[in-house]
Amino acid sequence: xxxxxxxxxxxxxxxxxxxxxxxxxxxxxxxxxxxxxxxxxxxxxxxxxxxxxxxxxxxxxxxxxxxxxxxxxxxxxxxxxxxxxxxxxxxxxxxxxxxxxxxxxxxxxxxxxxxxxxxxxxxxxxxxxxxxxxxxxxxxxxxxxxxxxxxxxxxxxxxxxxxxxxxxxxxxxxxxxxxxxxxxxxxxxxxxxxxxxxxxxxxxxxxxxxxxxxxxxxxxxxxxxxxxxxxxxx
Amino acid sequence: xxxxxxxxxxxxxxxxxxxxxxxxxxxxxxxxxxxxxxxxxxxxxxxxxxxxxxxxxxxxxxxxxxxxxxxxxxxxxxxxxxxxxxxxxxxxxxxxxxxxxxxxxxxxxxxxxxxxxxxxxxxxxxxxxxxxxxxxxxxxxxxxxxxxxxxxxxxxxxxxxxxxxxxxxxxxxxxxxxxxxxxxxxxxxxxxxxxxxxxxxxxxxxxxxxxxxxxxxxxxxxxxxxxxxxxxxxxxxxxxxxxxxxxxxxxxxxxxxxxxxxxxxxxxxxxxxxx
Numbered sequence: 001x002x003x004x005x006x007x008x009x010x011x012x013x014x015x016x017x018x019x020x021x022x023x024x025x026x027x028x029x030x031x032x033x034x035x036x037x038x039x040x041x042x043x044x045x046x047x048x049x050x051x052x053x054x055x056x057x058x059x060x061x062x063x064x065x066x067x068x069x070x071x072x073x074x075x076x077x078x079x080x081x082x083x084x085x086x087x088x089x090x091x092x093x094x095x096x097x098x099x100x101x102x103x104x105x106x107x108x109x110x111x112x113x114x115x116x117x118x119x120x121x122x123x124x125x126x127x128x129x130x131x132x133x134x135x136x137x138x139x140x141x142x143x144x145x146x147x148x149x150x151x152x153x154x155x156x157x158x159x160x161x162x163x164x165x166x167x168x169x170x171x172x173x174x175x176x177x178x179x180x181x182x183x184x185x186x187x188x189x190x191x192x193x194x195x196x197x198x199x200x201x202x203x204x205x206x207x208x209x210x211x212x213x214x215x216x217x218x219x220x221x222x223x224x225x226x227x228x229x230x231x232x233x234x
Numbered sequence: 235x236x237x238x239x240x241x242x243x244x245x246x247x248x249x250x251x252x253x254x255x256x257x258x259x260x261x262x263x264x265x266x267x268x269x270x271x272x273x274x275x276x277x278x279x280x281x282x283x284x285x286x287x288x289x290x291x292x293x294x295x296x297x298x299x300x301x302x303x304x305x306x307x308x309x310x311x312x313x314x315x316x317x318x319x320x321x322x323x324x325x326x327x328x329x330x331x332x333x334x335x336x337x338x339x340x341x342x343x344x345x346x347x348x349x350x351x352x353x354x355x356x357x358x359x360x361x362x363x364x365x366x367x368x369x370x371x372x373x374x375x376x377x378x379x380x381x382x383x384x385x386x387x388x389x390x391x392x393x394x395x396x397x398x399x400x401x402x403x404x405x406x407x408x409x410x411x412x413x414x415x416x417x418x419x420x421x422x423x424x425x426x427x428x429x430x431x432x433x434x435x436x437x438x439x440x441x442x443x444x445x446x447x448x449x450x451x452x453x454x455x456x457x458x459x460x461x462x463x464x465x466x467x468x469x470x471x472x473x474x475x476x477x478x479x480x481x482x483x484x485x486x487x488x489x490x491x492x493x494x495x496x497x498x499x500x501x502x503x504x505x506x507x508x509x
Binding site for chain 1: 329333336339342346347397405408414415416418419422426427428433444469470478481483486487489
């Protein structure tokens with residue numbers, strides 16, 4: 001319990017916290033001593049080293065990666081569902097049609113992962129869209145752009161973490177559709193920005209992000225905390 | 235990037251790393267030699283191949299062959315856009331010219347990047363010149379560089395085919411994480427291109443969306459092979475239509491997933507574009 005009370009989830013704070021925890025561990029060891037204390041400390045340290053290990057556990061291995069994708073698709077589907085329910089002011093018929101298509105694609109992705117994961121699927125996540133003004137075109141499309149570009153980098157970064165070839169192909173089937181979404185949304189904001197230098201590097205490559213990088217960006221939009229500590233890292 | 239630091243870290247885990255890498259001197263000499271030739275971005279690939287050799291995984295040939303296949307497709311695209319952008323009177327607006335120039339530049343960058351990656355794996359990249367291509371495909375697209383709509387139709391087909399081709403090859407790259415990630419990072423760029431070209435065609439009256447509906451090209455039978463198979467609505471045994479009680483049409487179910495093509499299928503599709 002000593003360690004739980006000092007647990008922080010902000011990665012910047014965590015760096016400083018590690019210094020304090022090192023001191024705490026020494027005190028802890030000195031106070032008890034003996035093999036039992038060593039075992040207890042080992043368990044505590046293990047917990048300490050994974051500061052984000054509260055929240056919904058995505059799991060490990062390929063299941064963990066699929067749950068990670070499922071979580072992101074839940075976020076996107078919830079967003080576009082709200083966009084369709086409360087269209088921004090001045091929305092055109094063409095925009096409405098395209099955004100409705102995207103909603104359906106994201107729901108299809110979400111429900112696919114839920115069905116494929118079956119008993120291993122994480123729960124439905126609660127979202128936090130308080131920072132989004134759904135009546136504003138700029139706010140909605142700006143958020144959509146962020147989500148789509150994030151989705152592309154997430155799938156691109158997750159590919160190497162997948163061990164089952166069929167799952168890699170499935171992720172590939174989805175990521176190119178997310179990239180099509182990203183390009184369209186970008187063009188709606190500013191025509192011609194579908195693959196500009198804010199998304200694509202000098203080698204003509206999209207970017208990729210690790211699960212911790214992606215989840216840190218997604219976290220403000222999720223009320224439900226996610227525990228990615230068991231996901232593969234290489 | 236400090237390569238010596240990386241090797242030192244590995245040495246902590248595996249004290250015999252230098253024996254596996256022949257010797258410290260050879261490694262650093264080999265790397266210094268390589269790094270003079272290769273772009274900075276490809277250094278992780280070079281490192282990957284160095285360690286791959288050391289740790290005895292023999293998939294380098296498969297990976298190099300796969301990347302040469304990708305490089306061939308990038309040469310087709312790059313030469314197509316180079317010629318299109320340079321053809322006076324073809325592209326009607328500054329906005330369109332800017333977009334097609336962006337795409338041309340990406341395809342050229344992909345050619346350079348893949349050449350570097352293949353070289354860093356110890357293999358030889360294929361090379362093609364403009365004279366080796368026939369973008370009329372033996373007359374099927376006779377006005378490709380004089381009729382803007384034909385040009386965009388061929389562009390759409392190349393981009394959508396490219397997306398499917400990379401997707402079909404991902405499995406062959408799984409043994410090298412850096413190469414796989416780089417290929418995925420190209421794959422999604424091709425999809426962005428496809429979406430934009432489709433919107434350009436839509437603006438000129440074509441009945442297409444940024445995503446592929448069913449197996450409909452919006453072009454005609456001449457390019458059908460690039461779209462066959464896109465119509466499926468079942469993924470990993472899961473029916474996507476109306477999944478989970480949500481109203482998902484078969485059109486949306488097909489759009490939501492892009493489908494791979496095999497190397498053989500892609501080769502058949504692109505063969506007519508070689509002179």
